[in-house]
Amino acid sequence: MIVTKRATPDDATECAGILQEWINETSWFTSPHPASAAAPILRRNIKEHGFTLAIIDSQIAGFSCMSDGVLDFLYVRRQFRNRSVGKMLLNRCKFACPAGFALWTFQQNNGARRFYEREGFVEVERTDGAGNEEGLPDIRYIWEGRK
Numbered sequence: 001m002i003v004t005k006r007a008t009p010d011d012a013t014e015c016a017g018i019l020q021e022w023i024n025e026t027s028w029f030t031s032p033h034p035a036s037a038a039a040p041i042l043r044r045n046i047k048e049h050g051f052t053l054a055i056i057d058s059q060i061a062g063f064s065c066m067s068d069g070v071l072d073f074l075y076v077r078r079q080f081r082n083r084s085v086g087k088m089l090l091n092r093c094k095f096a097c098p099a100g101f102a103l104w105t106f107q108q109n110n111g112a113r114r115f116y117e118r119e120g121f122v123e124v125e126r127t128d129g130a131g132n133e134e135g136l137p138d139i140r141y142i143w144e145g146r147k
């Protein structure tokens with residue numbers, strides 16, 4: 001059973017571990033930050049914007065963060081993927097922003113692109129990556145909200 005709760009700054013280290021797991025398994029991605037910077041960055045985002053945690057068996061299975069109508073983070077721990085954790089987190093975002101919201105994902109992130117498109121997001125913009133700190137081509141998607 002998946003339950004959700006609000007993150008506290010103390011959850012930043014475990015969330016950073018989930019993010020680092022994704023970085024380590026993604027051959028085309030190199031973080032512009034050292035691994036040690038992730039927890040402080042996430043701690044600041046938790047304080048400023050709040051995170052939603054998905055919990056399975058007392059373990060953080062994934063997390064999401066929305067700010068200013070944009071989904072900034074949605075990551076799921078590898079062992080919990082394909083168990084509806086990402087869908088549950090995304091549905092919480094849709095509930096919180098029923099008029100719609102946007103997100104960015106890298107063009108090479110085929111799994112994320114398939115997921116968001118399946119969940120009703122529409123591609124509205126592609127860039128060459130010059131505007132993001134990673135320098136990777138990306139895509140802006142929007143979810144147009146509940147009709």
